[in-house]
Amino acid sequence: MFVRRSSIVAALCGSLVVAVAGVAIEARGQAADAPADWTQLERSQQLTDYRLALREGGFDEASKKFLTTMALPQLGLQANRGSIERVRRRMRELLCGDAASDPKAVDAALQTISEFTTAAARNERVEPVVRINALLLLGELKGKDGKPWPAAAAPLAAAVADPKLPLPLKIVAAQGLDRQVEAAGPAAGPTVGPVLVKLLAGLPEVKDRTAADWLTARALAMLADLGTAAPPEAAPLALAILEDASRTTTIRARAAAALAATGAKAPGIDQAKAVAACRATARAALEAEKANGERRRELGLLGSTAAQPGQPGFGGPPPGVAGEANAVSAVPEAACRRVAWELMTFARALGGADGKQGISAFRGPQQQAAQELAATLREAATMIDATPDETSILDALAILTGGPAPAPREAPAAVGEAAPAPDASEPAVNPFGQ
Numbered sequence: 001m002f003v004r005r006s007s008i009v010a011a012l013c014g015s016l017v018v019a020v021a022g023v024a025i026e027a028r029g030q031a032a033d034a035p036a037d038w039t040q041l042e043r044s045q046q047l048t049d050y051r052l053a054l055r056e057g058g059f060d061e062a063s064k065k066f067l068t069t070m071a072l073p074q075l076g077l078q079a080n081r082g083s084i085e086r087v088r089r090r091m092r093e094l095l096c097g098d099a100a101s102d103p104k105a106v107d108a109a110l111q112t113i114s115e116f117t118t119a120a121a122r123n124e125r126v127e128p129v130v131r132i133n134a135l136l137l138l139g140e141l142k143g144k145d146g147k148p149w150p151a152a153a154a155p156l157a158a159a160v161a162d163p164k165l166p167l168p169l170k171i172v173a174a175q176g177l178d179r180q181v182e183a184a185g186p187a188a189g190p191t192v193g194p195v196l197v198k199l200l201a202g203l204p205e206v207k208d209r210t211a212a213d214w215l216t217a218r219a220l221a222m223l224a225d226l227g228t229a230a231p232p233e234a235a236p237l238a239l240a241i242l243e244d245a246s247r248t249t250t251i252r253a254r255a256a257a258a259l260a261a262t263g264a265k266a267p268g269i270d271q272a273k274a275v276a277a278c279r280a281t282a283r284a285a286l287e288a289e290k291a292n293g294e295r296r297r298e299l300g301l302l303g304s305t306a307a308q309p310g311q312p313g314f315g316g317p318p319p320g321v322a323g324e325a326n327a328v329s330a331v332p333e334a335a336c337r338r339v340a341w342e343l344m345t346f347a348r349a350l351g352g353a354d355g356k357q358g359i360s361a362f363r364g365p366q367q368q369a370a371q372e373l374a375a376t377l378r379e380a381a382t383m384i385d386a387t388p389d390e391t392s393i394l395d396a397l398a399i400l401t402g403g404p405a406p407a408p409r410e411a412p413a414a415v416g417e418a419a420p421a422p423d424a425s426e427p428a429v430n431p432f433g434q
Contacts, residue, residue: 034069034070034073035070035074036077036079037074037077037079037080038074038077038079038080038083038086038087038090041070041071041074042090042094044070046066046070047066047071047094049062049066050063050066050067050071050095051094051097051098051101053105054097054098054101054102054105054106054109055098055100055101055102055105056102056105057102057104057105058102058105059102059104059105059108059109063105063108063109064108064112067095067109067112067113067116068112068116071091071095072091072095072113072116072117072120074087074091075087075088075120075130075133075134075137076126076127076130084133088133088136088137088140091113091137092137092140092141092142095109095113096109096110096113096141096142097109097144099144101144103144106143106144107143107151110141110143110149110151110152111151113137113138113141114138114141114149114151114152114155116134117134117135117137117138118134118138118155118159120134121134121135121138121159121169122159122165128166128168131169132168132169132172135156135159135169135172135173135176136172136175136176138152138155138156138176139152139156139172139173139175139176139177139179140176140179147183148176148179148180148182148183148184150180150184152176152180153177153180153184153188153191153192154191156173156176156177156180157173157177157191157192157195158195159173160173160174160177160195160196160199161195161198161199163202167206167208167211170215171211171214171215174199174215174218174219175218177192177195177222178218178221178222180192181222181225181226182225185225185226185227186225186226186227186228186229187229188225188226188229189226189229189230189231190229192222192226193223193226193229193230193231193234194231196219196222196223196226196230196234197230197231197233197234197237199215199219200216200219200220200234200237200241201237203215203216203219213247213248213251216241216247216251216254217250217251217254220238220241220251220254220255220257220258221254221257221258223238223258223261223262224254224257224258224260224261224262225261226261226262227261227262227356228261228262228264228265230258230261230262232262232265232266232267234258234262234266235258235259235262235263235266235269236266236268236269238255238256238258238259238262238263239255239259239263239269239270239273239274239277241255242255242256242259242274242277242278242281243273243277245280245284249281249282249284249285249288249339249342250338250342252277252281253281253341253342253345253346253349254345256274256277256278256281256345256346256349256350256359257345257348257349259274259349259359260348260349260350260352260356260357260358260359261356263359263362264357264361264362269362270364271359271362271363271364271365271366271367271370272364272365272366274359274362275350275359275366275369275370275373278346278349278350278359278373278377279373279400281342281346282342282343282346282377282380282400283397283400283401285339285342285343286339286343286380286393286396286397286400287397289331289335289336289339289390289393290331290390290393290394290397292330292331292335293329293330293331293390293393294330296330297330329388329389329390329391330390331389331390331393333388333389336384336385336388336389336392336393337385337388339384339393339396340381340382340384340385340388341381343377343378343380343381343384343396344377344378344381344382344385346373346374346377347373347374347375347377347378347381348374350370350371350373350374350377351370351371351374351375351378352374358370358374360374376399376400377400379399380395380396380399380400381396383395383396383399383406384396394406
C-alpha cells in the first residue's frame with residue numbers, strides 16, 4: 001500500500017502536471033506550417049518521414065528540425081491542454097524510435113529531445129506548466145532496451161541540484177532521477193550520489209515542508225539503492241534524519257534503510273545511536289497509532305453494524321449510544337499497513353536483507369542487540385500485516401516494550417460474499433515491498 005515508487009507529484013504540483021500553457025515553447029519556437037495539435041501531427045507526412053529516417057539510420061538536420069520546430073513544441077499548445085499525458089506518451093512511442101529503428105539514429109533523436117526539454121525546463125520565460133511537462137518527458141525517456149535512457153541522468157541530476165529551480169521542477173526531476181537509479185543501481189553513484197547529498201543538506205532550509213519531506217524521502221530511497229556507491233557523507237546525513245524526532249516515522253524508516261546501505265564503509269557512524277534511534281522510532285510509530293485509536297474512540301468515531309436512517313456511510317451510532325457497538329478497529333487498516341511497512345523497514349535495516357548487511361554489521365558493541373531488535377520488529381510487522389487492526393498494534397507495542405506475550409489470534413472470518421480476485425493488471429499490495 002505504501003510502495004516507494006508511487007508518486008505524489010500531482011498533489012504537489014496540482015494541475016500543472018496535467019495541463020499545458022496556451023503558448024508555443026519560447027525556447028525553440030514553432031514552424032509556421034506545424035500541425036495545430038498532436039492529432040494532426042500524428043497524421044502528418046512529416047512524422048511518417050521522420051520515423052522512416054530513424055529506421056534507415058538517417059537522423060539528419062531535417063529530422064532534428066522536425067523535432068524542434070514541429071513535434072516537441074506540441075508540449076506548449078493550447079489545443080493539447082486536456083490530453084497532455086497522452087501527448088507525452090505518444091511522443092515517447094513515436095519520436096523515440098521502435099524495434100526496427102537504427103540504434104545510433106535513436107540515440108541522436110533522444111539527445112535532441114533531451115537538449116530541447118532541458119532548455120525548455122530551464123527557460124524562466126516559458127510557462128511553468130510547459131517547463132514541468134518538458135521535464136516530465138525527459139524523465140520518461142527510454143532507450144531501445146526499454147529501460148530509462150542513461151544519458152538523461154546527468155541533466156536530471158543537474159536540475160535536482162539547482163538551487164534556483166522552483167520546487168515543482170525539482171520534484172519532477174527527482175522523480176525521473178529515481179527511475180534512473182532504480183534501473184542502474186550502484187552504477188549511478190558517481191553521477192547521482194553527490195547530488196543527493198547536496199539536496200539532503202539543503203532541504204532543512206526549504207519552507208514548504210510537504211515538498212521538502214517528499215524530496216527527503218525520495219533522496220533517501222535513492223541513496224539506499226546506491227548503497228556503498230553513495231558518497232561517505234550520505235551516512236551521517238541519514239543518521240541525523242533517523243535521530244530527528246521532528247521527522248515523520250516513515251521518513252525516519254527510510255533514513256534507517258539509507259544508513260544501513262551506505263554506512264558500512266562510512267567512518268564515525270555510532271552503531272549504538274543508530275540502534276537506539278531505530279528502537280525509539282518504531283515505538284513512536286506504534287504509540288502514535290495507539291493514541292490515535294484512543295482519540296477516535298473518545299470522539300465516538302467508531303460505528304455499529306446497524307445503519308441508521310439518514311446516515312449513509314456512517315453505519316449507526318457511536319459506542320455508548322443506543323445500539324450495539326460493532327467490534328470495529330479504532331486503527332484503520334491503512335495506518336496498520338503503514339506501521340507494518342515501517343517496522344519491517346527497520347528490521348531489514350538493522351539485520352540486513354537480500355544479501356546485504358545491516359546496521360548490526362557496523363563496528364560497535366551493539367551487534368547482538370541490533371540482531372535481536374531486528375527479529376522483534378520483524379515479528380511485530382508480520383503480525384500486524386496478518387491482522388491489520390488495533391489489537392495487533394497494541395500487541396506489537398507490548399512485544400517491543402517487553403510486556404506480556406500477546407495471546408494467539410486467528411485471522412478474522414470473512415463476512416458476506418468473498419472478495420473478487422485482484423485485477424491481474426494491478427500490482428499486488430505488499431507492505432514490505434520497497
